[in-house]
Amino acid sequence: MSNPLQIKSPWPAYEWPQDKQSAVLLSVDVDAHVPFMWAHKDHVPDRMGTLEIRRFGPRTGIYRLLDLFARYEAKASFYVPALTAETNPEMLAAILEGGHEIGLHGYFHEIVSEVSDDEFTGALEASLELLTRETGVKPVGFRSPAWEMTPHMLRELRRVGLAYDSSLSGFDHPYEIDGVVEIPVQWALDDAIFFKFEGGGRDKWPYQSGRAVLQDWIAEWQALHRFGGLFTLTVHDWISGRAQRIALLEELLDTITAEMATWIATAAEIAHHHATSGNAGRFAVDGKAPEAIGTRRFGQDIGHSHG
């Protein structure tokens, strides 16, 4: 099927494998209790509410998600902070047994604005080492905690030999930024913005209706399918492992898997496709921040008149 655009953009249409018009990446950020630990680095409060909400993920949520993907014969990408892996090593075997991908997601789910370049590098190396040791497979992908990146981080991913990043949203299909293959995400397809609720008075908004979110996600997938894009769904063990969330994902996967022309693949497979197809190099952009506006402000020393 052809690209629905009548007005041509300077960028060519993205090419998916033969017979496929769009792609779907099912991704799980296995945060568990780790962001809570990062938020309380120096002292963990003696309160169980939020911790238990999050511990539901490794105990129950992750296995419900694995069971869901198995029923639809869909392979997913799991981004596991190293501390999640340290705390729940049994989970890694279950993910690998399902034929899924395990990627990096920080050591302590470090928030980018709260660490130096050197700290990022240290956490990247340590998490790569731990996950390689625990799984016997060297991860090929990285997803940044809270989806923030810097040029330093992209350079470091290249240096340690990772194949892709999945944290940015500059296209709605794979591209390259500073020479790193980017498997884009988007906030509208993240369960956290709709269903994250930790209690304790810190939440900024209430749960959204699962019905409304399901309708939106299906509409987003249908539209992205028309435009030939990548539908990257991001769910969390402790959020979408809850009963009604699993039922919601079943309805979503019923719709998606009925369309034979969409390719459901792991991020590693999608990144490999990107790098070995005609797409490679066609969507290459620079990650450098623009110059500050600074002296370019108007209204000073403007020598010419209007009109």
Ligand SMILES: [Zn+2]
């Ligand atoms: Zn996360």
